[in-house]
Amino acid sequence: xxxxxxxxxxxxxxxxxxxxxxxxxxxxxxxxxxxxxxxxxxxxxxxxxxxxxxxxxxxxxxxxxxxxxxxxxxxxxxxxxxxxxxxxxxxxxxxxxxxxxxxxxxxxxxxxxxxxxxxxxxxxxxxxxxxxxxxxxxxxxxxxxxxxxxxxxxxxxxxxxxxxxxxxxxxxxxxxxxxxxxxxxxxxxxxxxxxxxxxxxxxxxxxxxxxxxxxxxxxxxxxxxxxxxxxxxxxxxxxxxxxxxxxxxxxxxxxxxxxxxxxxxxxxxxxxxxxxxxxxxxxxxxxxxxxxxxxxxxxxxxxxxxxxxxxxxxxxxxxxxxxxxxxxxxxxxxxxxxxxxxxxxxxxxxxxxxxxxxxxxxxxxxxxxxxxxxxxxxxxxxxxxxxxxxxxxxxxxxxxxxxxxxxxxxxxxxxxxxxxxxxxxxxxxxxxxxxxxxxxxxxxxxxxxxxxxxxxxxxxxxxxxx
Ligand SMILES: Nc1ncnc2c1ncn2[C@@H]1O[C@H](COP(=O)(O)OP(=O)(O)OP(=O)(O)O)[C@@H](O)[C@H]1O
Ligand SMILES: C[C@@](O)(CCOP(=O)(O)O)CC(=O)O
Numbered sequence: 001x002x003x004x005x006x007x008x009x010x011x012x013x014x015x016x017x018x019x020x021x022x023x024x025x026x027x028x029x030x031x032x033x034x035x036x037x038x039x040x041x042x043x044x045x046x047x048x049x050x051x052x053x054x055x056x057x058x059x060x061x062x063x064x065x066x067x068x069x070x071x072x073x074x075x076x077x078x079x080x081x082x083x084x085x086x087x088x089x090x091x092x093x094x095x096x097x098x099x100x101x102x103x104x105x106x107x108x109x110x111x112x113x114x115x116x117x118x119x120x121x122x123x124x125x126x127x128x129x130x131x132x133x134x135x136x137x138x139x140x141x142x143x144x145x146x147x148x149x150x151x152x153x154x155x156x157x158x159x160x161x162x163x164x165x166x167x168x169x170x171x172x173x174x175x176x177x178x179x180x181x182x183x184x185x186x187x188x189x190x191x192x193x194x195x196x197x198x199x200x201x202x203x204x205x206x207x208x209x210x211x212x213x214x215x216x217x218x219x220x221x222x223x224x225x226x227x228x229x230x231x232x233x234x235x236x237x238x239x240x241x242x243x244x245x246x247x248x249x250x251x252x253x254x255x256x257x258x259x260x261x262x263x264x265x266x267x268x269x270x271x272x273x274x275x276x277x278x279x280x281x282x283x284x285x286x287x288x289x290x291x292x293x294x295x296x297x298x299x300x301x302x303x304x305x306x307x308x309x310x311x312x313x314x315x316x317x318x319x320x321x322x323x324x325x326x327x328x329x330x331x332x333x334x335x336x337x338x339x340x341x342x343x344x345x346x347x348x349x350x351x352x353x354x355x356x357x358x359x360x361x362x363x364x365x366x367x368x369x370x371x372x373x374x375x376x377x378x379x380x381x382x383x384x385x386x387x388x389x390x391x392x393x394x395x396x397x398x399x400x401x402x403x404x405x406x407x408x409x410x411x412x413x414x415x416x417x418x419x420x421x422x423x424x425x426x427x428x429x430x431x432x433x434x435x436x437x438x439x440x441x442x443x444x445x446x447x448x449x450x451x452x453x454x455x456x457x458x459x460x461x462x463x464x465x466x
Pocket of ligand 1: 061098099100101127128129162167168169170171172173174176
């Protein structure tokens with residue numbers, strides 16, 4: 001049996017600073033920042049002491065309890081691709097499924113079987129998430145992504161099952177699916193077929209991770225989170241949803257071949273391209289020197305279910321009113337990106353124009369919120385954002401992504417005094433959420449320009465399965 005070399009890959013989290021809801025429509029763009037909280041995935045041969053190796057892929061997420069998923073795999077007839085079945089560790093135990101891992105593995109192995117070989121050797125895959133993806137339990141030291149260098153503290157053991165961990169909304173599933181898919185492809189495929197340092201491979205990774213992420217979510221979102229996990233910060237225009245809406249299900253006849261063409265952007269009978277129309281403008285996004293992004297987590301934050309559906313339903317019912325808000329917001333969002341870039345590229349340092357952009361974006365979001373009756377920037381968030389914007393050194397703030405009660409993002413001067421002033425404000429802040437009071441904490445993350453990347457797997461020694 002060929003023993004492959006271990007590989008390690010990481011991908012960043014995300015924040016959609018501007019363009020929530022609009023980015024679902026190809027007519028508009030989203031300003032998305034990668035964040036320096038990354039999800040790391042290490043793939044290696046299954047270590048064995050007695051030479052007995054089962055035909056399986058074992059995935060572990062050692063920061064959480066009961067986070068081991070064992071999968072058997074087999075090639076399905078009639079071109080159905082590689083079917084992945086979770087193995088029961090104990091006949092009496094219920095299956096603790098992880099749909100994102102299971103789907104990403106099935107898609108990646110099917111793609112590998114279609115473009116290269118169905119000979120899949122057993123592997124062990126370890127997932128390690130930077131601490132800020134989850135709120136830090138009180139008994140653990142606060143986990144700043146960059147500060148922790150000692151191997152033991154770098155990745156917290158959260159001491160709870162994944163389902164009990166409180167997510168901070170940084171896009172864990174997109175970063176996971178992206179880094180997991182990249183690790184599996186890099187591990188099994190020869191360099192001629194997949195090399196993360198090439199543009200073609202990154203594009204194929206993007207397509208495959210989008211397809212797997214949508215399949216796992218059971219819906220086709222805008223995909224800005226997977227795009228930023230692959231490419232880092234960018235101005236994003238989504239792919240046409242039809243590209244995925246009509247794709248075959250795993251196991252269905254000819255799934256593997258269809259997947260190969262979908263991902264490689266080829267067609268069956270000719271070499272003509274069947275291209276994805278995603279637009280990634282990395283050059284359009286820059287953070288001026290001396291500024292940084294800050295993310296604040298609202299601990300009582302709850303996402304109101306069905307916000308996206310309700311906003312879109314209101315837009316459909318009220319096209320004229322909605323279009324006016326959408327186009328004003330779009331201009332404001334793009335102006336923010338332009339102003340940040342202009343400032344980053346010039347020697348002038350004036351923040352007034354940036355402040356105006358934030359004011360205009362917030363006005364648009366509140367209009368969207370009030371008209372649709374959906375709490376995108378609800379009064380408790382308005383109060384919090386106003387207070388933060390009044391702090392010396394804070395340029396502006398917004399409710400990111402879909403908005404709601406769970407987070408705010410701020411652009412601030414990158415000075416210790418500004419962070420200290422914000423901390424002073426937030427320490428005693430009593431957030432008045434729908435479900436009572438809550439705390440607001442600054443996460444230890446900031447913007448990250450770089451997307452997915454290969455890591456040195458030796459750096460994770462001692463943290464992966466032995
Ligand atoms: N560290 C991890 N180990 C294994 N699986 C994980 C890990 N982190 C996230 N996941 C997978 O991702 C799922 C969470 O995805 P979900 O889309 O609900 O959150 P998110 O991407 O963090 O959300 P948001 O879009 O609000 O940022 C988990 O149920 C699990 O399947
Ligand atoms: C509302 C929406 O535009 C953004 C959702 O962002 P988030 O998951 O709240 O970070 C949905 C989407 O783009 O898929």
